[in-house]
């Protein structure tokens with residue numbers, strides 16, 4: 029679980045990781061390109077003690093020299109050594125200033141002092157290093173005790189003169205870039221996990237389970253961007269998207285109504301679809317569910333009871349001026365204004381003109397009578413409604429129907445919003461059928477989906493995931509959007525739809 | 531097959547009933563000159579009642595002008611029509627608002643042409659020729675194909691009234707093209 033969750037997080041929030049990594053690299057690149065290059069050159073000075081005596085003297089002398097070179101190295105950055113260099117190379121400067129650009133060290137167990145100089149130019153660095161090495165030699169010789177012959181008993185030789193380096197010492201391009209990348213990467217991962225912890229959306233089935241014990245009846249993946257045909261079940265029946273809705277249809281078949289709306293009739297027939305907040309995909313789910321039910325041979329009436337922002341007519345390409353409100357105010361019979369849509373005999377009742385008082389209209393006795401009549405006339409009546417939290421319409425309707433489906437948009441709704449909406453539904457005594465999780469990352473959730481269960485159902489699904497849906501034909505997938513949809517995407521119309529075999 | 535008591539009626543609707551809809555009516559009437567049992571008429575949602583067809587539009591028409599002058603649309607005209615064609619989606623909504631029961635046989639002209647062309651492929655081949663039953667079946671089948679196309683602004687034919695000659699030419703050629711396809715879909 030832990031690793032899996034982490035991988036999921038990384039997959040979801042990869043933009044953060046990639047973005048901040050890129051930012052790190054960019055900052056590093058900016059640093060590199062704005063900082064002036066510096067060059068570094070080193071010269072080595074060898075110190076030998078000249079006692080001119082026996083082998084033991086030599087040994088002694090070398091030990092003495094080894095003990096001394098550390099001091100010689102320290103001497104390299106003193107004005108005693110540097111002043112002459114300054115005088116020679118850059119009379120305008122001072123020994124103290126030069127000291128910051130010169131370093132010297134004595135590798136242990138050697139009689140060498142390595143003088144390193146830094147400068148804005150390669151040649152300059154070499155020149156300074158050599159001058160300092162030479163000056164150091166002279167100073168050491170001058171400070172050393174003189175031998176019997178009056179010669180200094182320490183001899184300094186510049187064994188490795190400094191050469192102009194081929195490349196700059198700083199900035200270190202690769203190192204800086206890699207460091208930038210790493211810092212960015214870590215920051216990105218940090219932010220991704222922080223976001224994930226702060227994110228209170230209903231990301232997946234697991235997150236949903238923390239909000240409600242209701243069963244998940246459908247998991248609807250995200251439709252490809254730019255596919256302007258929301259009712260995939262009709263427009264592209266072979267698309268995996270269409271399969272999601274067929275699964276929802278199948279799962280509904282396993283539910284039973286708890287109460288008998290009509291004596292002896294326990295059908296789950298009139299289904300309202302709602303959600304917590306606007307834009308979660310109610311209308312899309314409603315239309316596709318209705319189309320999937322009709323495709324299965326049932327007689328289905330799709331009703332747009334979102335009288336505040338009706339979208340079914342526009343989504344289905346129908347005329348929405350006549351519909352539910354027309355029937356409710358007695359302007360027409362249902363049979364006059366219901367519209368045929370699609371190849372499976374789906375019948376659609378659009379919203380009709382928007383009334384000023386949708387809540388009153390929906391709670392009117394006329395609406396109750398209308399639903400009772402339609403319940404008797406159809407296998408399924410699927411009702412699109414406004415969202416629960418902003419307005420009471422869906423709560424009102426939920427008492428008139430056999431059951432209510434709640435669409436939860438994994439990318440939109442917050443856990444507390446969903447919880448609040450469900451509490452509201454429970455308070456009015458609605459029969460909550462379950463949740464349709466919309467816009468989920470299907471690949472991630474497939475496993476959870478299979479193991480989730482319906483109340484009263486065996487733990488291991490009766491609705492085992494079908495073998496992967498046939499992918500849409502290459503042509504269907506890549507064809508540019510056309511006004512008139514390709515013929516081969518639609519099955520031949522069925523015969524007259526019959527009363528479904530329930 | 532018993533002949534219906536009244537002709538199979540197409541009602542074309544636009545705003546003033548002096549430009550687009552009378553042109554469509556005239557073109558339909560001319561195309562159906564030799565087809566018995568069909569009738570085309572037109573009316574306006576805000577008709578310039580009594581006016582003849584606007585001169586710039588009439589000049590572009592190469593068939594006889596419609597006999598009647600502009601008249602105001604009434605619900606009963608809609609009720610007595612077997613097919614109502616409007617120029618825009620907005621007009622379609624207005625017609626349906628006035629007579630909700632017409633919702634299943636009211637289309638914009640261009641929408642209907644596309645739907646009819648889709649529907650005609652699936653039509654029972656036994657219903658051939660240009661008879662009433664075939665036309666009725668086509669009108670009934672057309673709405674089902676709404677799922678196969680996308681309703682969009684292309685469904686509208688803009689009102690040329692009060693605009694330049696170019697606008698009239700555009701409107702006339704759009705109406706002419708749509709009526710031609712419509713007549714073909716209906717089988718002559």
Ligand SMILES: Nc1ncnc2c1ncn2[C@@H]1O[C@H](COP(=O)(O)OP(=O)(O)OP(=O)(O)O)[C@@H](O)[C@H]1O
Pocket residue numbers: 248249250251252258303305306307308309310311312313334337339413414415466467
């Ligand atoms: N699974 C999905 N994948 C991609 N886009 C989706 C999906 N479901 C819905 N949408 C898109 O989200 C938008 C809102 O969807 P829809 O109109 O169905 O929501 P709604 O809940 O009915 O909104 P409202 O509260 O306004 O009635 C639409 O553009 C729709 O196409």
Ligand SMILES: [Mg+2]
Pocket residue numbers: 310311312334337338339412413
């Ligand atoms: Mg909606």
